[in-house]
Amino acid sequence: MVLVAWGLTLLGFGLVMDTPQNIISGLYRIIVEPDFLITDYISIGGLGAAFVNSGLLMLLSTGMLRLLDIKITGAAVSSMWLMSGFGLFGKNILNVWFIIIGVWMFARFQKEKFSKYVYIALFGTSLAPTVTQIMFGLSLSKTLSIPFGILTGIAVGFILPPLSSHMMRIHQGFNLYNIGFTAGIIGTILVSIFKSYGLYMDTRIIWSTEYQGPLTILLMTLFLSMLVIGYIYNGMSFRGLQKLYKYSGRAVTDFLVLESFPVTLINMGINGIFSTLYILFVGGVLNGPIIGGIFTVVGFSAFGKHLSNIFPIFLGVSLGGLTKMWNVNEPGMLLAALFGTTLAPIAGQFGWRYGIIAGFLHSLVVQNVGYLHAGLNLYNNGFSGGIVAATMIPIIEAFKKEE
Template structure:
């Protein structure tokens, strides 16, 4: 009887396939010209919540943006020699989700550079903070809003946005460590909590200069069927891959569910890569089913939320 050995490390190749699937799928929704025009609208959008890229740029451009952001983030992890563990997978999938409604290459770069600057000042490897820097790009809309949403001149706006992004990237690492003391690991998205505090501080500073950030509600609808097909295909691929890695069984899944999940619980290391993929597929399916059952439309924010749950 063959003994199955659990794999305790993720796969760069699998993540590349995941995001390549999203990028390639975009061309089934829109033409290359439409996607190029949509990407331009995405890059120059203020992008504050809730800006659905599927509405302002098209489903194809939104998926292409998600795929490209994911692949570039994956390349960054590869270059910095980061192990593909649970945290790395979570950061990548979360990046892909947020890239559907607020995150893009323009507003992510300065935050990542700010974290790189912090690593240089502290004389630590960038590898130690790169995952934190990816999560911190959740504040990308701050960069875009300063650049394009406050009526500043193009050059002044971009300079202000990138300066803010560099500051955010620089301070988010030490602040995130301090914020862990507030929730003791019971908030899985610790950087989200940290980013919320930074965002409130930034909004307060803008109000001091009579600069108001207007909330928006730009949402798409009418794409439920095709997006459901896309998501269910992804879930099926993840489930089959997980079962293959786990010896074509759900053996050990109950043990995975008995873990508290507190930070920093790494399911890839504790339970194996196969079971982690199975869990990702199941959680994504449950999230999709919930959205459908309550009658909510599948759009950038809801699909992005599903991706975040998967991560």
């Protein structure tokens, strides 16, 4: 029920922020506008339509889990918040379904239940912009581009399960956004194919700045309510939080399974407040992509992230911003800080020093890998995180053996 309540909150916020007519027209623009990185749906469709899209994605995804009779765990919570977060910049109520259908077809092909692969399906919608780009963004007749986009989405979904299980071995679970790493590889191959046939995509940044006030109120209200409700249901205490902080966060670390829902909810609230305050402190703006990043931190606060292992990553990315050509409050660096917490398990497993190094390296790599997939992989930081983790872990372990 709590996932439904969160989805209804986002949906309700969207409905009160604009007129029905504007929301409907805004949703249409969100669906047909190419949405590769970075495309802020608040700029494309308006504040109301963006949050209606976000809320609907959370509710529809939650409904799918209920239909499959799947128990709500940390994986479920993290996937729902990713669906809603990226529902503000890249995923919409049309483009996600073809990838999900592709994963369903793979399950059928393997003669296995779809429930085994449902999280791969949900996380795999990171490549949803590929569907939109082919359907509406290429200079092809719609009679060709729409079926081509649908088939491409299904094909992507079909190959995701076997690839993602293999990619996990490369970074050994130290990159929480494993599907982002996998999707980065697939996206790079797709873009290479497109370019080989003369189909190019222009890079862009669509970035809204005009709703700082209402978005700050929404986020702080949402995260404070998590903290307070968790505190109340935890017997008016923070008991168990220190124990949660001792987990490294390495995949798979499911706090709802290992600990309790109230403690997990407290952790989610704390991380949401911290992430929001970080953005405000460095002079960043709250918009679709930034809130998507904050929601991702919050979602994975049920599945591996806590303040102890994400803080060094934030520090490392900030250090990168202070020593390089990018300022800490520029879009790329803000997103790197939030999504870079995919590397939180490195800090949790090996200590804060390695966490800072991981964050610093991530701030370098993530700025330079997006062109490989031309923004078609929404989890670009997961792609970068996989590269950083796969490079750092063998080196760290080699030095550890020498100690």
